[in-house]
Amino acid sequence: MVVSKICTGNYAAAYGSMRSRARTVAAYPITPQTFIVEHISEFINNGEMDCEYIEVESEHSAMSACVSASASGVRTFTATSSQGLALMHEILPIASGMRLPVVMAVVNRAIAAPINIWVEHNDIMPERDSGWIQVFCDNNQEVQDMVLQAYRIAEDKRVSLPMAVCLDAFILSHTVEPVHLIDQDAADKFVPQYKPTGPILDPDDVAAVGVFTPPDYMMECRWQTDKAMRDAVAVIKEVNDTFAKQFGRDHGGMIDPYLVDDAEVVLITMGTASSTAHEVVDDLRAEGKKVGLVKLRFWRPYPTDDLRKIAEKVKAVGVFDRAVSYGVGGPSFVEFKSAAFGLNLPVMNFIGGLGGRDVSLQDVRFMYEQLLEAAKTGKAKRDITWIGTRGVEQ
Amino acid sequence: MKLKELPDEELFTRGHTACAGCGAATAVRNLMKILGKNTMVVNPACCLLIFGATYPYLAWKVPFHHVAFENTAACATGMTRALRVRGKEDTLVMGIAGDGGTADIGIQALSGAAERNEDMLYVMYDNEAYMNTGIQRSGSTPFGAWTTTTPVGKVKAGKADFKKDMPLIMMAHNVPYVATASVGNIQDFINKFEKAKKMKGFRYIQIFTPCPTGWRHDTAKTIEIAKLAVETGMWTLYECENGKVKINRKPKMTPISEYLKLQGRFRHMKEDDIKKLQDWVTRKWEADEKYAQCRQ
Numbered sequence: 001m002v003v004s005k006i007c008t009g010n011y012a013a014a015y016g017s018m019r020s021r022a023r024t025v026a027a028y029p030i031t032p033q034t035f036i037v038e039h040i041s042e043f044i045n046n047g048e049m050d051c052e053y054i055e056v057e058s059e060h061s062a063m064s065a066c067v068s069a070s071a072s073g074v075r076t077f078t079a080t081s082s083q084g085l086a087l088m089h090e091i092l093p094i095a096s097g098m099r100l101p102v103v104m105a106v107v108n109r110a111i112a113a114p115i116n117i118w119v120e121h122n123d124i125m126p127e128r129d130s131g132w133i134q135v136f137c138d139n140n141q142e143v144q145d146m147v148l149q150a151y152r153i154a155e156d157k158r159v160s161l162p163m164a165v166c167l168d169a170f171i172l173s174h175t176v177e178p179v180h181l182i183d184q185d186a187a188d189k190f191v192p193q194y195k196p197t198g199p200i201l202d203p204d205d206v207a208a209v210g211v212f213t214p215p216d217y218m219m220e221c222r223w224q225t226d227k228a229m230r231d232a233v234a235v236i237k238e239v240n241d242t243f244a245k246q247f248g249r250d251h252g253g254m255i256d257p258y259l260v261d262d263a264e265v266v267l268i269t270m271g272t273a274s275s276t277a278h279e280v281v282d283d284l285r286a287e288g289k290k291v292g293l294v295k296l297r298f299w300r301p302y303p304t305d306d307l308r309k310i311a312e313k314v315k316a317v318g319v320f321d322r323a324v325s326y327g328v329g330g331p332s333f334v335e336f337k338s339a340a341f342g343l344n345l346p347v348m349n350f351i352g353g354l355g356g357r358d359v360s361l362q363d364v365r366f367m368y369e370q371l372l373e374a375a376k377t378g379k380a381k382r383d384i385t386w387i388g389t390r391g392v393e394q
Numbered sequence: 395m396k397l398k399e400l401p402d403e404e405l406f407t408r409g410h411t412a413c414a415g416c417g418a419a420t421a422v423r424n425l426m427k428i429l430g431k432n433t434m435v436v437n438p439a440c441c442l443l444i445f446g447a448t449y450p451y452l453a454w455k456v457p458f459h460h461v462a463f464e465n466t467a468a469c470a471t472g473m474t475r476a477l478r479v480r481g482k483e484d485t486l487v488m489g490i491a492g493d494g495g496t497a498d499i500g501i502q503a504l505s506g507a508a509e510r511n512e513d514m515l516y517v518m519y520d521n522e523a524y525m526n527t528g529i530q531r532s533g534s535t536p537f538g539a540w541t542t543t544t545p546v547g548k549v550k551a552g553k554a555d556f557k558k559d560m561p562l563i564m565m566a567h568n569v570p571y572v573a574t575a576s577v578g579n580i581q582d583f584i585n586k587f588e589k590a591k592k593m594k595g596f597r598y599i600q601i602f603t604p605c606p607t608g609w610r611h612d613t614a615k616t617i618e619i620a621k622l623a624v625e626t627g628m629w630t631l632y633e634c635e636n637g638k639v640k641i642n643r644k645p646k647m648t649p650i651s652e653y654l655k656l657q658g659r660f661r662h663m664k665e666d667d668i669k670k671l672q673d674w675v676t677r678k679w680e681a682d683e684k685y686a687q688c689r690q
Contacts, residue, residue, distance in 0.1 A: 069476040212443055
């Protein structure tokens with residue numbers, strides 16, 4: 001039976017962890033993630049969720065406890081944002097290095113300074129190389145669905161890596177939308193009972209997890225983790241297909257392209273800016289303009305092949321970044337340029353929506369206009385444009 | 395259990411690469427005999443990690459886990475909760491860290507786990523400096539001691555501050571069990587680990603473990619120095635069981651100069667500073683005794 005509920009992205013994330021039968025949750029409150037841990041606490045205290053909840057004293061301890069619980073053979077979940085994610089930073093590559101399928105919801109919020117609690121992707125960008133699989137969601141339905149998918153992907157033996165499910169602060173975390181909630185039977189069918197992907201800490205079968213490793217063995221460890229991240233691409237697509245088959249919702253796998261087949265220009269977006277861009281594409285198409293949209297869902301692993309195939313067919317590509325790598329441009333822009341290396345087409349970077357600044361339909365229309373102009377002239381007016389920023393030329 | 399009743403089986407085996415005379419290795423070898431096979435260990439970045447668990451070798455005969463430096467108590471929490479999920483609550487989780495990993499960088503996670511009364515045994519092996527990185531000052535280094543970050547220079551020499559009182563801090567958490575132990579007083583050591591093993595909830599034992607390399611002493615004198623630390627009052631042997639404090643050994647109050655003179659780390663100390671440290675030790679012992687009387 002399909003139950004629909006009007007709920008926030010935070011509720012969808014918490015609900016997804018409950019239906020995935022996470023058995024140990026260690027988390028610490030931080031705006032705008034806090035409701036996730038509150039909902040989980042309520043599920044547990046109401047007897048709906050059978051789970052050890054560890055009220056740790058910091059995010060650093062939250063991730064540490066998740067790593068060690070996972071190493072001890074149970075399914076784990078946590079959630080955080082911004083500064084909390086930064087505090088976890090040290091432990092994130094330990095989770096991936098130990099090949100532990102920890103799943104975490106990250107409610108993307110600006111990183112200080114200046115201190116700000118609204119949406120921005122600058123909090124997770126420093127974790128790009130942490131060995132975590134990272135998916136960006138565009139709506140609350142996707143948040144719930146991706147938490148379930150995250151366990152399937154992370155716990156696949158070919159992968160065995162931790163995964164972050166990212167949702168935009170407030171725009172998803174605190175905004176209610178109708179969500180088809182997955183019931184327990186259906187969830188159990190999709191997310192099987194937890195089986196650890198490697199040796200665990202168990203007094204009946206002695207193993208060490210996390211030992212001092214000299215240079216003689218280090219390269220092989222790194223190579224295996226890198227291979228797992230590469231292999232994850234196929235698993236992500238498989239899991240997406242399996243999910244679509246069972247639940248009738250196809251979120252697209254690595255990317256979710258919209259009207260790109262005959263497009264002259266495409267814009268690449270992450271998170272909720274995708275919905276806004278979707279509207280603008282419809283408007284521009286109605287005006288006869290051949291524009292398309294690529295929702296970049298997975299940031300790690302990066303969909304290099306998928307994006308390159310699209311780039312080969314269009315005349316200009318724009319990349320919208322809700323983050324900036326100071327002095328270089330948006331991280332997604334930089335990544336795309338690497339994927340499109342050698343292709344002779346204008347690539348434009350639009351940086352906007354930082355610290356919760358609204359990204360309007362007009363803003364996106366402006367981006368497409370710039371791209372159409374670049375397609376016509378074969379030249380980008382400028383590489384990097386800061387959208388709606390006082391004192392900065394558009 | 396008496397000393398001669400300790401099992402022959404080694405759960406922390408020979409072949410590890412600790413320095414000769416290492417107090418920490420002595421402590422771990424013996425405490426594992428008491429805790430037994432049904433134990434899981436988590437250990438931060440420290441000497442013990444390196445000399446006991448450098449791939450492809452492992453001295454531990456029980457599950458061994460290392461994550462980072464400052465999170466031993468948080469990791470032990472994850473382990474103990476996971477064991478509960480798996481219905482294996484009878485397995486003891488031991489977090490074991492040095493003084494830097496406990497009193498300095500690890501104190502936040504430790505305090506959190508203690509406040510939540512997590513079911514674990516937390517052991518601090520106290521060698522009074524960051525030995526693994528090469529003898530740097532920690533919060534647990536005693537006043538006057540030379541370390542590589544409190545070098546003996548022309549205008550300053552040795553640590554200017556006094557040793558952090560971790561056992562008292564842990565007793566303030568009102569956990570089921572807090573004790574101090576020493577590798578120099580092995581029967582007292584055995585009694586405390588036996589007691590801690592049988593209890594549930596958060597247990598903390600701080601072991602005094604001399605480090606010949608860092609303290610600059612004869613490797614044959616580890617036990618002698620540990621005993622002198624107790625007899626001079628530098629290290630109080632006491633325990634706090636469910637809120638009640640008991641002094642386990644009344645020191646002879648041997649002058650601390652007897653203790654200091656065996657160790658190169660104190661060699662530079664002038665009379666004034668020795669007196670300052672002696673006064674601190676005298677006051678500390680009196681305070682410990684009064685504290686024990688208050689919490690009978």
